[in-house]
Amino acid sequence: MSPLLQVEDLHVWFDLENGGELHAVQGVKLSLEPGERLGLVGESGCGKTTTALAILGLLPPNASVSGRVLLEGDDILAGGEEAMRPHRWVDVAIVFQGAMNALNPVRTIGQQIVEALELHGRAKGATARARTGELLEAVGIPAGRAARFPHELSGGMRQRAAIAMALACNPKVLIADEPTTALDVMVQAQILELLDALCRDFGLALILVTHDLPVVAQLCNRCAVMYAGEIVERGPLEAIYHTPGHPYSRMLFAASPDLAGLDEPVLSIAGAPPRLDRAIEGCPFAPRCDSVFEACVVRPRLEQLAADHDAACHLNSRVPA
Amino acid sequence: MSEASFFVEAPVEAGTSSRGFVLQTLRHQRVAMAAALFLVAVTVTAILAPWIAPYPLHEQVGPVFGAPSWHHLLGLDDGGIDMVTLLIWGLRTSLVVGFAATFVSMVIGGTVGVVAGYFGGGTDTVLMRITDYFLVIPDVPLMIVVAAIWGPSLFHIIIVIGILLWTSTARVIRAQVKSVRERVYVKRARALGAGHTRIVVRHVLPQVAPLLIASTVLTIAVAIFDETALSFLGLGDPSSISLGRVIENAFARAAISTGAWWAIVPPGVLVALLILACSLVGGSLEDALNPRLRVAHLSARTFRLRPLVGRGKDAL
Numbered sequence: 001m002s003p004l005l006q007v008e009d010l011h012v013w014f015d016l017e018n019g020g021e022l023h024a025v026q027g028v029k030l031s032l033e034p035g036e037r038l039g040l041v042g043e044s045g046c047g048k049t050t051t052a053l054a055i056l057g058l059l060p061p062n063a064s065v066s067g068r069v070l071l072e073g074d075d076i077l078a079g080g081e082e083a084m085r086p087h088r089w090v091d092v093a094i095v096f097q098g099a100m101n102a103l104n105p106v107r108t109i110g111q112q113i114v115e116a117l118e119l120h121g122r123a124k125g126a127t128a129r130a131r132t133g134e135l136l137e138a139v140g141i142p143a144g145r146a147a148r149f150p151h152e153l154s155g156g157m158r159q160r161a162a163i164a165m166a167l168a169c170n171p172k173v174l175i176a177d178e179p180t181t182a183l184d185v186m187v188q189a190q191i192l193e194l195l196d197a198l199c200r201d202f203g204l205a206l207i208l209v210t211h212d213l214p215v216v217a218q219l220c221n222r223c224a225v226m227y228a229g230e231i232v233e234r235g236p237l238e239a240i241y242h243t244p245g246h247p248y249s250r251m252l253f254a255a256s257p258d259l260a261g262l263d264e265p266v267l268s269i270a271g272a273p274p275r276l277d278r279a280i281e282g283c284p285f286a287p288r289c290d291s292v293f294e295a296c297v298v299r300p301r302l303e304q305l306a307a308d309h310d311a312a313c314h315l316n317s318r319v320p321a
Numbered sequence: 322m323s324e325a326s327f328f329v330e331a332p333v334e335a336g337t338s339s340r341g342f343v344l345q346t347l348r349h350q351r352v353a354m355a356a357a358l359f360l361v362a363v364t365v366t367a368i369l370a371p372w373i374a375p376y377p378l379h380e381q382v383g384p385v386f387g388a389p390s391w392h393h394l395l396g397l398d399d400g401g402i403d404m405v406t407l408l409i410w411g412l413r414t415s416l417v418v419g420f421a422a423t424f425v426s427m428v429i430g431g432t433v434g435v436v437a438g439y440f441g442g443g444t445d446t447v448l449m450r451i452t453d454y455f456l457v458i459p460d461v462p463l464m465i466v467v468a469a470i471w472g473p474s475l476f477h478i479i480i481v482i483g484i485l486l487w488t489s490t491a492r493v494i495r496a497q498v499k500s501v502r503e504r505v506y507v508k509r510a511r512a513l514g515a516g517h518t519r520i521v522v523r524h525v526l527p528q529v530a531p532l533l534i535a536s537t538v539l540t541i542a543v544a545i546f547d548e549t550a551l552s553f554l555g556l557g558d559p560s561s562i563s564l565g566r567v568i569e570n571a572f573a574r575a576a577i578s579t580g581a582w583w584a585i586v587p588p589g590v591l592v593a594l595l596i597l598a599c600s601l602v603g604g605s606l607e608d609a610l611n612p613r614l615r616v617a618h619l620s621a622r623t624f625r626l627r628p629l630v631g632r633g634k635d636a637l
Binding site: 056058061085086087088089090093094096097098101102103104105106107112115116119120162165 | 441442504505506508509510511512513514515516519523524527528
């Protein structure tokens with residue numbers, strides 16, 4: 001069976017005001033099976049959101065993209081905006097970072113969900129309104145709330161409404177871009193449970209973009225770690241957690257506080273990711289890595305460690321001395 | 322799931338809608354309320370002109386420059402025509418030109434502003450340079466030239482005024498659209514698969530409509546003034562009576578040297594009142610509808626001159 005969504009050799013450049021270029025995504029490869037849940041993790045500015053937006057062709061005009069995004073075998077990037085539109089929301093839907101802003105403040109949430117249904121000819125009039133009610137109930141909002149404006153809802157309910165909107169056309173892939181930032185812990189947990197339940201009930205494949213590792217651990221079965229615009233490690237969550245193939249993944253997991261060892265200090269990774277507006281020589285993580293050696297002057301490529309587990313680090317091919 | 326019980330239905334607070342807010346603001350600003358009532362009264366009078374004008378418009382009904390009397394409350398003009406009748410009909414033409422020219426300029430200004438702001442980039446640059454070009458042209462001389470070339474007619478006057486007044490609207494709308502365009506829900510609408518037309522109509526226009534309304538009312542004032550100026554200079558439509566034509570007529574027929582103040586002062590006062598009323602209403606609509614002006618630290622309107630020393634009547 002061919003994967004549901006496949007991203008091949010995706011590059012994104014942003015033109016900068018000063019005439020330079022920022023190579024934000026550098027050859028990302030991803031694949032997603034139906035029903036799979038992939039966590040895309042990494043620090044801020046590592047190209048996670050850019051990758052997510054590029055899949056839907058939603059990048060701003062100063063971005064140029066190369067590579068292929070295959071949806072069930074069809075390249076949806078190749079045909080430009082017009083070819084992309086029928087796939088948006090029907091096949092791939094997205095929940096944006098910060099739901100407070102993802103809703104139009106002057107229209108009721110019901111109207112906005114109906115808009116999604118009508119745009120793709122899924123339902124109209126009374127049918128659309130009935131479906132809107134069902135969608136809202138499915139995310140735990142009473143159907144009567146459809147007539148409310150976004151400012152009349154709490155942050156958690158707005159995020160639920162945004163998720164209901166994403167489900168409107170029964171997408172196959174749901175991209176959730178930091179769905180739980182700016183929500184308090186209780187609401188975070190509710191939203192995560194909701195996403196979990198929805199993925200199970202609707203058979204959704206999920207791409208979860210986040211920097212919050214516990215969220216990934218709770219929700220995802222696979223994980224891709226991004227650093228400086230490229231994927232440095234990908235594989236099953238268990239494998240990456242227990243036997244990380246890249247020092248960055250290892251240090252990233254070590255940097256999360258652990259409930260079991262509250263006395264241990266939380267580690268941090270010194271330094272900051274490299275600037276992406278100039279070419280990177282050697283391993284982009286080398287300046288911050290705790291186990292640099294001679295080979296690191298050459299940029300490593302993703303290599304297979306085990307079945308379905310790849311990492312881009314020279315340590316893996318180092319002959320034990 | 323027991324979560325449903327979390328969401329207790331809460332009543333919606335009354336008076337939070339934007340319509341409610343406008344009325345509230347108008348109610349607090351007595352002067353603006355009075356101005357709004359005046360505009361409504363004047364518009365109704367103009368619409369009902371054929372029925373409520375006390376005398377026929379083209380007939381001599383008394384002596385030339387006859388003084389105000391019980392029969393002719395504001396006297397008669399140089400042709401012995403009743404001034405009240407002239408003012409009512411003049412109002413009609415002035416308002417028609419004012420509204421129509423404003424409509425033209427709102428359509429142009431709104432379109433240019435939305436297109437420039439929404440698409441940005443090269444489109445924006447080209448449209449804004451054109452706007453700048455129109456902005457620096459001195460209005461009245463160009464209107465005189467165009468009116469002289471095209472010939473005096475009501476339609477030409479409307480078009481000329483319309484194509485000169487849209488610039489500030491275009492800039493205000495463009496700025497607001499640029500900010501709205503970057504909001505996440507616009508990106509979400511694109512992710513929904515919505516096209517440009519739909520995004521503009523459903524998600525961008527509703528956000529800039531209040532600004533458009535406020536700027537419309539302010540533009541009406543300018544349009545009425547410009548029409549009066551053109552008519553006074555003799556470039557108006559000779560076949561229709563506008564307030565400017567009434568003034569021009571009285572001026573040309575030496576109403577001042579004859580001492581017939583009633584032929585020239587009332588139309589002038591009426592024009593001044595119209596413009597003042599539009600400005601007051603437009604200003605308070607802007608206060609009500611533009612959230613920026615409500616925020617104290619961003620609003621120039623909240624700055625007041627404070628006394629340097631002392632308080633109350635000792636203040637310096």
